[in-house]
Amino acid sequence: MNIVVCCKSVPGLVTDLKVGADGKSLQYQSQLLAINECDEYALEEALVLKKAHGGQVTVISMGGIKSQDVLYYALAKGADKAVRVDCDSHDPRIASTALAAALKKLEFDLVLTGTQSRDTLGGQVGVAAASLLGLPFAYAVVGIEVQDEKTIIARKELGGGRFADVELQLPGLLCVQTGIQPLTFVPPARRIRARQQPVRSFSLGELGLQAEPLAPKGYRILSVHPPERSHQAELLQGSAQEIAAALLTKIRESV
Amino acid sequence: MAREILVLVEHAGGKVDSVTLQLLTAGRQIATQLNTGLAALVIGHQLDGVVNALKDSGADKILRVDDPALASAAGEAQAHVIAQVARQIQPRYLLIGYSLVGMELAPAIATLLGINAFTNCVNVEMREGAVTVTRPLFDGTQHADIALDESAVIALQKGSFAPLEPSTKEAAVETVAIDSKNLPSRSKLLAIIEEPAGDVDIGKAEIIVSVGRGVGNEDKIPILVELAEALGGVLACSRPVVDVGWLPRERQVGASGKTVTPKVYLACGISGAIQHLTGMRDSHRIIAINKDPNAPIFGVAHVGVVGDLFEIVPALTKAAKEAKAEGD
Numbered sequence: 009m010n011i012v013v014c015c016k017s018v019p020g021l022v023t024d025l026k027v028g029a030d031g032k033s034l035q036y037q038s039q040l041l042a043i044n045e046c047d048e049y050a051l052e053e054a055l056v057l058k059k060a061h062g063g064q065v066t067v068i069s070m071g072g073i074k075s076q077d078v079l080y081y082a083l084a085k086g087a088d089k090a091v092r093v094d095c096d097s098h099d100p101r102i103a104s105t106a107l108a109a110a111l112k113k114l115e116f117d118l119v120l121t122g123t124q125s126r127d128t129l130g131g132q133v134g135v136a137a138a139s140l141l142g143l144p145f146a147y148a149v150v151g152i153e154v155q156d157e158k159t160i161i162a163r164k165e166l167g168g169g170r171f172a173d174v175e176l177q178l179p180g181l182l183c184v185q186t187g188i189q190p191l192t193f194v195p196p197a198r199r200i201r202a203r204q205q206p207v208r209s210f211s212l213g214e215l216g217l218q219a220e221p222l223a224p225k226g227y228r229i230l231s232v233h234p235p236e237r238s239h240q241a242e243l244l245q246g247s248a249q250e251i252a253a254a255l256l257t258k259i260r261e262s263v
Numbered sequence: 264m265a266r267e268i269l270v271l272v273e274h275a276g277g278k279v280d281s282v283t284l285q286l287l288t289a290g291r292q293i294a295t296q297l298n299t300g301l302a303a304l305v306i307g308h309q310l311d312g313v314v315n316a317l318k319d320s321g322a323d324k325i326l327r328v329d330d331p332a333l334a335s336a337a338g339e340a341q342a343h344v345i346a347q348v349a350r351q352i353q354p355r356y357l358l359i360g361y362s363l364v365g366m367e368l369a370p371a372i373a374t375l376l377g378i379n380a381f382t383n384c385v386n387v388e389m390r391e392g393a394v395t396v397t398r399p400l401f402d403g404t405q406h407a408d409i410a411l412d413e414s415a416v417i418a419l420q421k422g423s424f425a426p427l428e429p430s431t432k433e434a435a436v437e438t439v440a441i442d443s444k445n446l447p448s449r450s451k452l453l454a455i456i457e458e459p460a461g462d463v464d465i466g467k468a469e470i471i472v473s474v475g476r477g478v479g480n481e482d483k484i485p486i487l488v489e490l491a492e493a494l495g496g497v498l499a500c501s502r503p504v505v506d507v508g509w510l511p512r513e514r515q516v517g518a519s520g521k522t523v524t525p526k527v528y529l530a531c532g533i534s535g536a537i538q539h540l541t542g543m544r545d546s547h548r549i550i551a552i553n554k555d556p557n558a559p560i561f562g563v564a565h566v567g568v569v570g571d572l573f574e575i576v577p578a579l580t581k582a583a584k585e586a587k588a589e590g591d
Contacts, residue, residue, distance in 0.1 A: 025401060034405060049506075100370065101379055123366070129383050129399055129537070132370035135338070139374035144339045144450035147367035148519070161453065167363045167519050169458035169512075170275070174337045177449035185519070187506030226379050226413035230395065235385075235406045235559065241551065241567035251568055252578035255529075255550060256586060258566055259494060262548040263469050263526045 009063040009154065009178075011054040012114055014107060014121040014134065015082055016044040017075035032229045041071070043078045045186070046122025052189035053152065054120050055086045061154055064088040066114060070095045070106060076207050084194045084202035092209040098128050099224045104136035106222070109215035111141060118160070119181040123148055131183075138181035145181045146174050150188055265299040266414075269354035270322065271345065272305040273364055275455075277312040279320075282360035282419075284426035287321050289387050289419055290358050291427055296389045297355065302326055303434070306344050308334040314436055321427040324435040326352070332443035337450035342371035347441050349376055354414070356394065358387075361418040363519060373416040380416040381409060383537065385423050403537050403559040421518065421541050461513030463497060470496030471525045473516055473543070476503040477532020477553060477572060484509055487531060490576050493583035499523070501539045517542035531572045535560030552576070 020040035028035045043051070054065045066089040067082035069075045079090035091114065095106040111119060119138070124131035131147075138145035150171065151163040162174050162182055176182075212219060244251045268290040273280040287303065294301040303322040305313055310329045317325050328344055336344070345368065349357060357372065359365040361383050373380035385406070386397040393410040396417055400407055465471060472491040478484065491498040500510045502517055516523050518538040528546035533539060535551070535558055543549070544563045551564035552572045561567045568575055 025404060027405070034400065101373075104370070104374065124383075126402055127400065129401075129403070131366050131382055132373075132380055134370075135367060136370040136374045136380075138339075139342065139371040142447070144337065144447065145367070145371070146338060146450070148363045163456070164367075165363050165519055166275070166455070168521070169460075171456040171458065173453040173456065175451050175453050176337075180450065186502065187508075190508065226411065226415065227381075228410045228412065230390075230408040230410050232400065232405055232407045234557075235399065235403065235562050237562040239565070241561050241564040243567045243569065248570075248574040248578040249582075251570070251575055252582040255566070255568070255575075255579055256582045258548065258550065259470065259527050259529070259583075260586075 009057060009061045009117045010115055011057060011063065012066045012068055012111060012116045012119045013051045013054045015047040015051060015067055015069050015078055016125045017041040017069050017071045017078040018044045018125055018127045027232050031231045034232055041074050041077055043081055044122060044125045046124055048191055049186050049188050050120040050122050050184045051082055051085060052191060053184050056189055066091060068110060070103060072096055079207050080202045081199060083205050084199040090207045092207055094209060094211045100130050100132035100136060102222045104133045104140060106212065106215065106217060107133060108137040108140035109217055110210050111137065117178045121183050123183050123185060134181060134183040143179055143181045144176045147183045148185045149182045150185045265297050266353050266355040267300045267302050268294045269357045270303045271357060271359045272303050273360050273362060274305065274313045279313055279316050281426065282362060282421045284320060285424040286358045286360060286419060287427040288424040291321060293387065293389065293394055304348055306333055306341060318433050319429045321430040322434045324437055326437050326439050328439050328441055330441065330443045332446060335452045337452050338367040338371065339450050340446040342368050342375060343446055344441050345372050346375035348439050356414060357416045359416060359418045361420045365418050369416050369418040378414050382418040384417055384419045387417055387419060399537055402534065404557055420537060422544060461511060463513060465497055465499045465514060466521050466523055468497040468525050470494050470527045471499045471523060472496050472529045473499040473533060474504055474531050475501040475533030481509045486576055490580045493580045501533050530560050531576060533560050534558045
């Protein structure tokens with residue numbers, strides 16, 4: 009079974025996040041990109057499926073040259089091939105269009121992604137790309153059972169302790185839920201070695217896409233701001249003992 | 264009349280999900296300001312119970328797509344059905360719940376219709392003549408306000424709006440025919456599985472001590488267990504703690520776990536991702552202990568401690584034990 013895993017490159021540890029001077033964008037100094045954690049679970053699941061059923065795992069990410077770090081990380085974990093799409097858009101319609109165009113160039117039975125990225129929290133690109141390609145899909149998948157070369161059963165979460173089993177004819181796309189497999193550790197030496205492996209890259213032009221129809225449309229970002237808080241939390245200060253005493257009083261008067 | 268506001272009804276086992284009534288509130292507010300109607304779309308099979316439950320929900324009309332083919336329809340076919348209906352009635356906005364069910368459909372419907380979807384929205388309102396959505400970024404530490412210039416799918420978080428008050432005016436029910444012969448058939452629903460109840464029901468507890476990723480290590484969980492015991496409460500957690508296997512799923516609070524409203528919710532090392540807040544924001548008193556003063560959990564907490572939970576928690580456990588000993 010050949011699997012493509014979509015792994016978004018997201019800013020790593022960001023400690024200096026602030027709203028930009030235009031009031032409509034976010035700025036931060038972090039130059040390090042890390043694999044989006046939700047997508048790392050998809051990668052782990054792909055590697056488990058490969059071990060059980062054979063085939064190749066191709067990892068794909070979108071963004072500039074720096075996003076290749078995420079691809080090398082995935083190669084170090086055990087992915088066989090890496091593909092980068094030179095598209096740096098946070099717009100889900102654009103990102104899914106570019107992803108779908110790239111997927112058309114690859115051979116696969118199954119596409120795996122996470123459920124959402126930690127920066128835009130949209131959760132759209134996987135299902136949207138599947139729709140563009142006419143692939144069957146499922147969201148928030150917690151288990152994958154391979155029936156035969158052309159059929160899988162995905163168990164997906166519905167919330168509140170309910171699940172659904174869905175049968176999909178391959179090729180298909182699954183957005184896997186966090187926790188589907190444990191995350192594994194990659195030794196640094198393997199991460200360094202992985203940087204020797206080639207990365208295939210696609211420009212938008214090579215994917216037959218033009219920049220202009222890919223511009224965001226239909227909306228305007230008015231402002232970016234810290235969330236409005238419905239109320240101000242009362243902040244307790246003092247020694248641990250003083251805080252503990254105050255907390256205990258508040259807990260006891262509440263029950 | 265201007266193009267309507269359409270709400271997608273989420274239902275399971277013949278019951279309407281609470282998010283639907285919240286979507287109707289949001290939809291009614293926009294519909295009133297745009298001087299248009301509010302319709303609720305329900306798709307599936309054998310929908311009499313669901314449609315009856317919606318009649319006094321405050322929608323002007325109910326669009327019913329009831330077809331045997333939909334009994335086993337998975338996401339792809341459902342999205343095609345909803346897109347078919349949307350092409351017929353051309354709604355101005357389609358409101359969907361930001362739930363695991365809604366998130367399978369919203370991007371697919373928007374893609375099929377060639378319009379934008381805005382997911383994870385915490386608010387939708389008219390602002391300076393434009394429907395404007397608010398949605399979080401970066402783990403919820405920032406919010407973006409986005410004005411919509413075209414029709415769109417809007418997926419709203421649970422709890423963003425109160426449920427719409429029942430109406431004395433009964434909604435008209437319209438049956439919408441769809442082309443069920445040509446639906447995508449490469450995926451189908453086989454079964455719904457209910458997870459058996461565990462030995463603890465965190466939904467019934469008065470005091471919940473909830474632990475998040477900030478605990479850092481499985482070895483540290485007993486410190487929280489001890490606090491829960493000393494306070495006479497139960498231990499719960501956020502999703503990452505379940506994902507790494509430190510606590511079982513029955514302990515999970517949040518969108519994909521349980522919704523709880525205890526008298527005291529003590530969040531220890533929980534940053535407050537939206538999915539978590541959804542499951543606990545209506546607790547009577549929320550106390551948060553977190554190292555990061557910017558953690559979104561402080562946005563819903565009534566009492567906050569910015570500090571190291573490994574200092575505060577043992578001190579609180581000790582204080583609770585001493586108080587109990589004195590009381591006995």
